[in-house]
Amino acid sequence: MRKVLTLLCLVIVVVVASVVSAQDDETFQITIMHTNDTHAAHNPNSAGNGGVAILAAVINQIRAQAENSLLLDAGDRFTGTLFHTVHKGADQSQIMSLLGYEAMALGNHEFDNGDDVLAAFIDGVTFPVLAANVDVTNSVELNGKVAGTTVLEVNGQQFGIIGLVTADTLNIASPGENVLFDADYAAVANAAAAELTAEGVNKIILLTHTGFSIDEAFIPLLVDIDVVLGGHSHTLFSNQNTGAAGRYPVVFENAAGESIYYGQSLANTQYLGRMDVTFDVDGVVTAATGDSIFLSRYITPDETAAALIAELDIAVSALGDELSGATTDILLTGDRTVCRIEECNLGNLIADSMRFNTGAQIAIM
Structure with a gap:
């Protein structure tokens, strides 16, 4: 009798293992890393926290642990320190290429120095720069350089990425007079998502540089969008920081009762957002967890990134040493x-x- 029970238990274990294996085959988990509003804050702050070298170390560690990952940015890489004053985006193209970014949304500050400087930055990177609500067709410098969407493939799975930037860019930055902005964010995002869905893409991420107060107003209107990663308002969502605006991720619900997961991780290269998302075979999110990771001074910096920042800092330090007042x-x-x-x-x-x-x-x- 004991042998029969033992054999029965073994059969059950095999069956359960087969079921679990089948379920795993029908799901796909991805780790989405994201930054926003870094504002050329390449060096650590006065307390020694943050900066590109520590950010690079955390990104590398996550990539080593996660089977599937993406690294995205929600805009405003430009303006904020002397790094941008000196290098005007050339620093960003080198840094973002080194860190392995795969897509970014435009922020308003990317337009601060005009269309020609932005065009030079885009020419210097290999990933798509996105803004679905911007028409650059009549900009001599930007025509053909800014896309609305892109599709990234991760381990055989397709992810649609959409970008949005605040329409206030027209008033708070210096885009060319022929660059047009659309403030109907939900309509633009839904139209872009519909095109991606028609192409067979069933996992869609929206990058917004519109600010959380705007985001929370239009996210419930979205259709077929799973994750929204924001910027512009420098809002921190965190499960550790008691001063955060809320817990990470924020969960919204659209009219169809579908959950949409949102993250934003402060500014100035102080945090890296991490969202671990599980999709079923139909592209429906079944789980989403994560946090904004504080880039603590106790993290050992990445040496390659530190060397690049030191090289970029030579001209910056020279300018900082000049007497100007x-x-x-x-x-x-x-x-x-x-x-x-x-x-x-x-x-x-x-x-x-x-x-x-x-x-x-x-x-x-």
């Missing part, structure tokens, strides 16, 4: 949380300098 006994307030919502003395100084230099009666910044 005089000291003042008055503390100048330039904090973005102040100057973007009320009058500040640094803003007044810059506006007065603009008037003095141009001879204008009024300066607006």
Whole structure:
């Protein structure tokens, strides 16, 4: 009798193992790594946290552990430190190529230096740069360089990627006069998703550089989009940081009752977003977990990335050592949380300098 029971148990184990194996064959898990609003913050901050070399180390570690992965960016690589002042995007093309980014959405700051600088950056990378709600057809420099969508293949599975950028770019950056922006984000994203679905793609990721307050308003209107990775508002979603705006990932529901998973990971190369997503055979998300990973100074930096930043820093340090003004006994307030919502003395100084230099009666910044 005991032999019979033993044999029966073995049969059950084999059957269960076969069922589990069959289920595994019908699911696909991917680790999506994402950044946003890095703003040329290539070096660690004053506390030693963040920066490209630590980011590279974490990316490499995740890639070594995850069977399937993607690395995406939600825009605003440009502007923020002297790295951009000196290199104007050439630094970003080298860094993003080294780290192995596979797609990015445009941010408004990518237009800060005009269409020609953005075009040079795009020419310097091998991955697609996306903005489905931007028409660059009549831009001599950008025509044919910005796509709305792309399809990335990971281990035999196709992933559709869509990009959106804030339509306010027209007012807060310097796109060419022939670059057009569409503010109907949901309609644009749904049209792009419909095209991807018609091509047989059933796993779709949307990269948005529109800000969380805008994102949360239109995400419930989306159709056939599984994951949204955001930027522009510098919002942190985290399961560890008590000061975060909410837990990671945020879960939305569309009109069909389908879940859409959202992540955004602060700014200035301080966090790397990681979302582990499981899809069934029909491309439906069955599980999504993850977090924003803090790029702590206690993480050993990647040597290759550190060497690249050191090389880029030579010209940056030289510019930083140049004398360009005089000291003042008055503390100048330039904090973005102040100057973007009320009058500040640094803003007044810059506006007065603009008037003095141009001879204008009024300066607006």
